[in-house]
Amino acid sequence: MNQPDVSVYMHAHEFNEGNPLAEKNTLRAVGITAVMMVVEITGGYLLNSMALLADGWHMSSHALALGLSVGAYALARRLAKDRRFAFGTWKIEVLGGYSSALLLGVVAALMLFQSVERLFSPLAIHYGEAMVIAAVGLAVNLLCAWLLKDGHHEHGHAHHHHDINLRSAYLHVIADAATSVMAILALAGGRYFGWNWLDPVMGIAGAGLVANWAYGLLKQSGKVLLDAEMDSPVVEEIREVVAERFPQAAISDLHVWRVGKGFYACILALVSGSDIAPAAVRDALAIHEELVHVTVEVARPGSC
Incomplete structure (x- = not known):
């Protein structure tokens, strides 16, 4: 194959x-x-x-x-x-x-x-x-x-x-x-x-x-x-985007760390009762230019 x-x-x-x-x-x-x-x-x-x-x-x-x-x-x-x-x-x-x-x-x-x-x-x-x-x-x-x-x-x-x-x-x-x-x-x-x-x-x-x-x-x-920057403003901005654009979803896991001068990487896991395309979440987060490497995972309730 x-x-x-x-x-x-x-x-x-x-x-x-x-x-x-x-x-x-x-x-x-x-x-x-x-x-x-x-x-x-x-x-x-x-x-x-x-x-x-x-x-x-x-x-x-x-x-x-x-x-x-x-x-x-x-x-x-x-x-x-x-x-x-x-x-x-x-x-x-x-x-x-x-x-x-x-x-x-x-x-x-x-x-x-x-x-x-x-x-x-x-x-x-x-x-x-x-x-x-x-x-x-x-x-x-x-x-x-x-x-x-x-x-x-x-x-x-x-x-x-x-x-x-x-x-x-x-x-x-x-x-x-x-x-x-x-x-x-x-x-x-x-x-x-x-x-x-x-x-x-x-x-x-x-x-x-x-x-x-x-x-x-x-x-x-x-x-x-030490990647101890979960108190950075960009973290709250990510939560705000999810709450506003995807109210049917809840954040189950979030990791944000700096990878450059004012640039951040992000791993975001969501649990949603309806289908959400990870690409749609990444597009919504693109408003924040400091997020340069975003990984999104979406799970349904009860799934592993």
Whole structure:
């Protein structure tokens, strides 16, 4: 018996269109940040400024996050045709964000330890030189933010707003700029008002900022990696479509998970007292463009 030709029914499972401009700009930001990171950390140690050192360590976490983002972009693109990935390689980018968040937690702990130590064992700070370096660091952060913001809004495509790699890097640069401002304020307070305690206190605040960013990224990327997104708005939208278009049916099983930047896959099982074509359900759900892979099963009451 000849098997039917299924080629016309087959479709690709690559839901990550990539973000070439973001990848290019992120790579540029990595190079700029790496140079400034070395300058700030070296200056912090030589000038005895904990605020400057904290800003440098924060910038190192920024460089780490951007570096992992670039690597994730490249690996996802390289393995895009690998058939071992059931729903494409987008989660490689998410895994990169999760990994950087874990390492950032370590950086935050080191920053906190050094700042507390310096609070109780202060050293003479070279305020003038440290303020110059901190100001240059702020300028670098703003430049990187401009680069990443440009990629974030590439050609106005809405789905790029769901790029976890790019969004995390962009938000981190903004947080890094805030840390630079804190360092400058701390150094100015010590230089002009004699508030030497402000420098290590700002270092502690910088550690808290890194820890908070790491926690946010862990939470965001962890939900995607664990497919824990059944509280996503699209889930309720699916229920609304079924209730409105197929009132004779009840949802017996529903699974929704993310497979790309703002794209979701869905497995939907219905129980209906009358005949409903699965294709009709898929057509009704097509109104939600973020649903890119939908599987529908319809059963009659009492059937297995």
